[in-house]
Amino acid sequence: MEHGASSVPAALPYYVAFSQLLGLTVVAVTGAWLGLYRGGIAWEGSLQFNVHPLCMVIGMIFLQGDALLVYRVFRKEAKRTTKILHGLLHVAALIIALVGLVAVFDYHKKKGYADLYSLHGWCGITVFILYLVQWLMGFSFFLFPGASFSLRSRYRPQHIFFGAAIFLLSVGTALLGLKEALLFKLGTKYSTFEPEGILANVLGLLLVCFGVVVLYILAQADWKRPSQAEEQALSMDFKTLTEGDSPSPQ
Amino acid sequence: MEHGASSVPAALPYYVAFSQLLGLTVVAVTGAWLGLYRGGIAWEGSLQFNVHPLCMVIGMIFLQGDALLVYRVFRKEAKRTTKILHGLLHVAALIIALVGLVAVFDYHKKKGYADLYSLHGWCGITVFILYLVQWLMGFSFFLFPGASFSLRSRYRPQHIFFGAAIFLLSVGTALLGLKEALLFKLGTKYSTFEPEGILANVLGLLLVCFGVVVLYILAQADWKRPSQAEEQALSMDFKTLTEGDSPSPQ
Numbered sequence: 001m002e003h004g005a006s007s008v009p010a011a012l013p014y015y016v017a018f019s020q021l022l023g024l025t026v027v028a029v030t031g032a033w034l035g036l037y038r039g040g041i042a043w044e045g046s047l048q049f050n051v052h053p054l055c056m057v058i059g060m061i062f063l064q065g066d067a068l069l070v071y072r073v074f075r076k077e078a079k080r081t082t083k084i085l086h087g088l089l090h091v092a093a094l095i096i097a098l099v100g101l102v103a104v105f106d107y108h109k110k111k112g113y114a115d116l117y118s119l120h121g122w123c124g125i126t127v128f129i130l131y132l133v134q135w136l137m138g139f140s141f142f143l144f145p146g147a148s149f150s151l152r153s154r155y156r157p158q159h160i161f162f163g164a165a166i167f168l169l170s171v172g173t174a175l176l177g178l179k180e181a182l183l184f185k186l187g188t189k190y191s192t193f194e195p196e197g198i199l200a201n202v203l204g205l206l207l208v209c210f211g212v213v214v215l216y217i218l219a220q221a222d223w224k225r226p227s228q229a230e231e232q233a234l235s236m237d238f239k240t241l242t243e244g245d246s247p248s249p250q
Numbered sequence: 251m252e253h254g255a256s257s258v259p260a261a262l263p264y265y266v267a268f269s270q271l272l273g274l275t276v277v278a279v280t281g282a283w284l285g286l287y288r289g290g291i292a293w294e295g296s297l298q299f300n301v302h303p304l305c306m307v308i309g310m311i312f313l314q315g316d317a318l319l320v321y322r323v324f325r326k327e328a329k330r331t332t333k334i335l336h337g338l339l340h341v342a343a344l345i346i347a348l349v350g351l352v353a354v355f356d357y358h359k360k361k362g363y364a365d366l367y368s369l370h371g372w373c374g375i376t377v378f379i380l381y382l383v384q385w386l387m388g389f390s391f392f393l394f395p396g397a398s399f400s401l402r403s404r405y406r407p408q409h410i411f412f413g414a415a416i417f418l419l420s421v422g423t424a425l426l427g428l429k430e431a432l433l434f435k436l437g438t439k440y441s442t443f444e445p446e447g448i449l450a451n452v453l454g455l456l457l458v459c460f461g462v463v464v465l466y467i468l469a470q471a472d473w474k475r476p477s478q479a480e481e482q483a484l485s486m487d488f489k490t491l492t493e494g495d496s497p498s499p500q
């Protein structure tokens with residue numbers, strides 16, 4: 001192990017700060033786009049649609065991304081505390097995303113539009129169901145006390161891979177939605193470099209950058225959360241005996 | 251190390267076979283979409299545009315994805331041979347993608363359309379430039395004999411991360427392009443579940459699945475190519491002396 005439980009890799013805080021700057025900028029630019037070019041946000045009329053992109057970006061992009069970073073940021077806190085924070089961020093993301101989903105289905109219903117006909121809709125509903133399944137699996141394996149040590153160790157790599165994959169799919173789905181919103185409104189005017197088109201393209205690139213930076217932080221092997229001393233000791237001595245909390249870094 | 255140089259992880263061949271089935275299906279469905287609904291392919295008139303999606307899918311998705319899998323598939327061959335195959339697949343991908351790019355710029359020019367105004371265009375040109383830079387960096391560090399052992403070891407994780415990131419961005423860019431092509435042609439008819447819309451949505455999901463399966467194969471730590479015995483020996487004995495080929499698994 002390169003870093004003890006007490007040391008923080010030198011570059012990590014800068015990358016985390018940069019990811020937060022990018023994430024907040026994404027949320028702000030989404031708000032600016034909806035405010036400047038789409039008439040703002042309300043739970044009635046055509047403005048109800050605008051709740052959808054804002055909630056999905058806050059929930060499925062920003063909060064979901066931050067939930068993945070929790071184990072890199074909170075390195076010295078007890079594993080259990082960090083886990084609960086990870087779970088709570090995902091609950092917040094899920095609730096906000098649900099509001100965003102209700103907004104678009106309700107808007108479609110009132111306007112008599114079809115649901116889930118586009119690639120954005122197909123990807124979106126798939127990703128949301130996967131996210132829900134991932135949340136329930138994560139809860140039952142890691143927060144619910146019943147799962148055994150060996151079950152947890154076998155499921156952990158799958159949870160980490162599909163967590164990252166679902167996050168990346170969320171970013172991709174957001175790009176498809178943004179593109180759809182642009183093309184429906186601008187049509188061929190999109191090719192005349194309208195200010196709205198340029199702002200939305202910038203928002204798309206910011207979304208991509210947020211996704212890449214979060215993935216970069218997750219992918220650095222020596223930025224992973226170190227095992228705590230007491231967890232390591234447990235791991236060495238009781239690996240095959242205990243069925244308790246998992247000792248390995250996450 | 252869990253696997254010796256001679257053993258292949260039991261599940262790996264099935265995942266690789268599945269990835270190839272998906273990749274070939276993606277290419278076939280792209281061809282079917284262009285043939286059935288877009289009049290086929292030619293280097294003249296409006297059919298010239300159709301060269302673009304087909305070439306980009308073959309080059310930037312299928313061949314690029316396969317180039318990333320080379321180190322997982324060829325586990326017993328000499329490191330040098332595997333490297334050259336990795337480089338050659340990327341050269342083929344690059345040339346085919348270039349043909350696809352020339353097709354769309356030439357088509358835009360003949361029709362008097364603007365270039366690079368959309369999010370698809372912005373993402374696409376960014377990804378292509380990153381891919382070119384990645385290729386040149388990879389060539390100078392790993393195939394050109396000048397780079398030192400320590401330089402190679404430090405660059406390797408970056409090369410692997412950005413290789414995967416560029417591949418995923420290519421998949422995302424393809425989805426955006428597909429969506430653009432659909433919305434420009436179908437417009438509001440997209441919401442009536444036109445056969446072309448459904449076929450293209452299926453193609454989009456297949457592209458996503460190919461991306462996820464390739465990423466899954468790359469992400470499994472114990473599916474990585476094992477160090478060859480002679481490379482390991484070199485690594486142990488001459489690590490600080492030699493400036494030759496890199497001994498660690500890739």
